[in-house]
Amino acid sequence: MSTSPPSFDALMPKDMAVKAENVGIAKAGLGAYRMFALAILAGAFIAMGANYATTVWAGLGKIVVNAGKDVAFTTGFPYGLQRLLGGIVFSTGLIMVVVGGSELFTGNCLIPMAWADKKVTTSAMLRNWVIVYIGNFVGSVLTAYLVFLGKQHTFGGGAVGVAALNIGIAKNSLGFIQCVTLAIFCNALVCMAVWLCFSARSTTDKIVSIIPPISAFVACGFEHCVANMYFIPSAIFIKTLDPTYFATVSAGLKDGGAALTWGTFLYNNLLPATIGNIIGGALMVGGMYWFIYLRPSWSGTAGGGMPLTSQQKK
Numbered sequence: 001m002s003t004s005p006p007s008f009d010a011l012m013p014k015d016m017a018v019k020a021e022n023v024g025i026a027k028a029g030l031g032a033y034r035m036f037a038l039a040i041l042a043g044a045f046i047a048m049g050a051n052y053a054t055t056v057w058a059g060l061g062k063i064v065v066n067a068g069k070d071v072a073f074t075t076g077f078p079y080g081l082q083r084l085l086g087g088i089v090f091s092t093g094l095i096m097v098v099v100g101g102s103e104l105f106t107g108n109c110l111i112p113m114a115w116a117d118k119k120v121t122t123s124a125m126l127r128n129w130v131i132v133y134i135g136n137f138v139g140s141v142l143t144a145y146l147v148f149l150g151k152q153h154t155f156g157g158g159a160v161g162v163a164a165l166n167i168g169i170a171k172n173s174l175g176f177i178q179c180v181t182l183a184i185f186c187n188a189l190v191c192m193a194v195w196l197c198f199s200a201r202s203t204t205d206k207i208v209s210i211i212p213p214i215s216a217f218v219a220c221g222f223e224h225c226v227a228n229m230y231f232i233p234s235a236i237f238i239k240t241l242d243p244t245y246f247a248t249v250s251a252g253l254k255d256g257g258a259a260l261t262w263g264t265f266l267y268n269n270l271l272p273a274t275i276g277n278i279i280g281g282a283l284m285v286g287g288m289y290w291f292i293y294l295r296p297s298w299s300g301t302a303g304g305g306m307p308l309t310s311q312q313k314k
Helices: 013-028 032-057 079-100 112-116 124-151 150-171 176-197 203-219 225-241 242-250 262-294
Strands: none
Touching: 013 112, 013 124, 013 262, 032 079, 032 124, 032 150, 032 225, 079 176, 079 203, 112 124, 112 262, 124 150, 124 225, 150 225, 150 242, 150 262, 176 203, 176 262, 225 242, 225 262
16 A cells, blocks of 8 residues: 655645644643643743843944943944844744744734634633743743843943843833834734744754744844843843942943833833734734634635644644
8 A cells, every 4th residue: 555755845824724723722732730831941942042132232232331441342233233133043042942842922822723713712722821921931030030140241341231231121111002013013923933833844944934033023123022021020130139230330221220120011011012912923913814724714614624634744
């Protein structure tokens, strides 16, 4: 009996939609402890991508004075090139999430594709979102604290710390609606990166699919709630737990770093970023692809097609 040879062609969009739905069903059905542990990993992975970007950005934009000395590694790169470099290296975080396997809240905003097809209940979807969101927060903030303990903010003559502080201040200074809007675009791009990975046949395919949309959202200055669970706490830890260092650089910060508080973080950034991320992922990407490929047709027949074969799932 002959068997079909393995295919190396990427899945087509309709098959990608069925695969996305099946992945959503599997994610919603994970046990709570495994889900939470995988979410902590994802938070740590995104945090390391954010830390990587912070390090690359350190000193690129201008000469920063610390205790009367010019900080090393100041190059005066144009703004766009700074953002591009940071975006490319930040992509490392989602590559680790997707290839390594973990649970990321923003990527899980595609679970509504299975929910809309009535294959995942509302309670199961919300259960996943809540557990994963909390796990991402734990992983990101814990990573920020451990990086602080390593005194990485003092590297480069203090340039890394100044970059971290400026990032946190800029994010906490956004208006509520501005942050929501920036977050909508962000998670549309993140979920597109995840969506493109559903067509992939290899690790290389996934990496190539992830870098362009992720580097785009970072370069454009969009807001990712899980990344901000690292960026802003990292700045707050530097301000509150190393006052000696902070005193040497605070004069060069906007309003002396007054925006770096936990309350401002939660209301001015995390809340609107989360709202915008849900809209961008669940509606703009998941909702549109469900409508196009999975919804019942106007005649009342099923629109999702047949489940993926074992070969397609690989």
